[in-house]
Amino acid sequence: MLVLVALLFACASGALIPEPEVQIQVLEKPFICRRKSKNGDLLLVHAEGFLEKNGSRFHSTYKDNNGQPVWFTLGMKEVIKGWDKGLQDMCVGEKRKLIVPSALGYGKEGKGKIPPESTLIFQIDLMEIRNGPRSHESFQEMDLNDDWKLSKEEVKAYLKNEFSKHGTDVNETHHEVLVESIFEKEDEDSDGFISAREFTYVHDEL
Ligand SMILES: [Ca+2]
Ligand SMILES: [Ca+2]
DSSP states (O other): OHHHHHHHHHHHTTTTSOOOOOEEEEEEOOSOOSOBOOTTOEEEEEEEEEETTTOOEEEETTTTTTTOOEEEETTTTSSOHHHHHHTTTOBTTOEEEEEEOGGGTTTTTOBTTBOTTOOEEEEEEEEEEEOOTTOHHHHHHHOTTOSSEEOHHHHHHHHHHHHHHTTOOOOHHHHHHHHHHHHHHHOTTOSSSEEHHHHHOOTTTO
8 A cells, every 4th residue: 555655656746757857956055954845745935936038026925925935735736846846855944946847837828927838937945844734754653553553542642732732722522523523534444543545645636
């Protein structure tokens, strides 16, 4: 099953299909890098986008988004392919310039201020990396006895911990209800455990 998941990820990242490449220039790299971005991680970025042909800026999180950086999941097609490919192995505090060919951007259609067949230039500043909800790290963190499946007790312990981290005290009954509803959705074969496959498999995105 893990092999299958790995294969799906390989397909999603385009490893099996030849495609035009993103050019990556590292503009700044932090001295300390504890963790590098990879598929499934949640990334918080500031980004500015420019058209290559005339240098005009079509987007800036510094301006357009009330100055707020944006979150997205890497490698899950939430963003253009140029980002999914160009923001791998990146450290928090790193700045990159990406030159994204049209095929990995908005293609023949274009979008808004972006004309069809535009090569795009992005300047991206990675602010934060968090475990994505479906990452192997999250699974391993929850799987207390390392048997590659999550029992109701393990899910409950994880939820309690998460709630207390955020300063919310939730009573026992509420936890039970929450755990039951999670298992209803995630435990597809109803064996009372959430397997690694049931946890990490992305149902309709691939
Ligand atoms: Ca377990
Ligand atoms: Ca199961």
